Amino acid sequence: MKLISRNTDYAVRAVCYIARQDKSIVSVAELVKALEIPRPFLRKILQVLNKKRILISNKGSGGGFKLARKVDKIFLTELMEAFQGPFKLNECTFKKDLCPNRKFCWLKNKIDIIEDTVLSELSTMTIDSILKEK
Amino acid sequence: MKLISRNTDYAVRAVCYIARQDKSIVSVAELVKALEIPRPFLRKILQVLNKKRILISNKGSGGGFKLARKVDKIFLTELMEAFQGPFKLNECTFKKDLCPNRKFCWLKNKIDIIEDTVLSELSTMTIDSILKEK
DNA sequence: ACAAATGATACTAATATGGTATCATTATCG
């Protein structure tokens, strides 16, 4: 079980790369070259980041992507949620069906506590902190 | 992302059920009836539990499964590892290939810390504690 | 107008998860 998917991982790298450049706007071409991520896949990822207003895209010649906010306002959890959906460790294995054994659902509560812990750890992590700690 | 897979969930239920019975040995037939888990799937799960020496199987007529240890010695993490593999939240998305961007691998370290936290929470949970807390 | 960029979207491939089916082996009991 992984905490970070490939999507998210690529997204972190891309955002970090853009953040490190002096010029604010960076093209996909440059990102592909620098990060060695398959181009069409990276494009899809960047489009999501644009929709989520983590990056802002500029179309047309000379276009590309830039940060939508300062690096200390972009949280790792945002990227995770953008690509991996809302953070629910405790999601019941029986979604649609009624859970056939409610007696054990206190387990869910326990896992809720764990989830809170994980989230509070993760929520301290911003792109800023990632850049600083390398 | 779920912390507990269906396999593990079923395994917890089965082990708890066996623990609650007075008779020590319980057949698959009884478990299927009580827990409403698809029989062949449950069988596979029980076989794993047997191999991992969490349960002990008795073949032949009148056979079935019994606990290999006392309930306070069976940990949730054992069941999770049996069905979901070793607990590695931080597993790199690039297993075989060399990670193309080691600069970000401090992330891995951060997630290691989270992993430790989660593990220490989980490691307090035994079948005993699950039975008591319902 | 044209070229250089992203937007939208549909498709494909690989992997993980959940579940089934079948035959072999072992143990009890009449």
Place this chain on the structure above:
DNA sequence: CGATAATGATACCATATTAGTATCATTTGT
């Protein structure tokens, strides 16, 4: 001892998720 009732081993199938590709539309600067 042999039939039967149980589990062991194993190969297979179905579905969901993740990873990645391909194509055409739209926008923008020169």
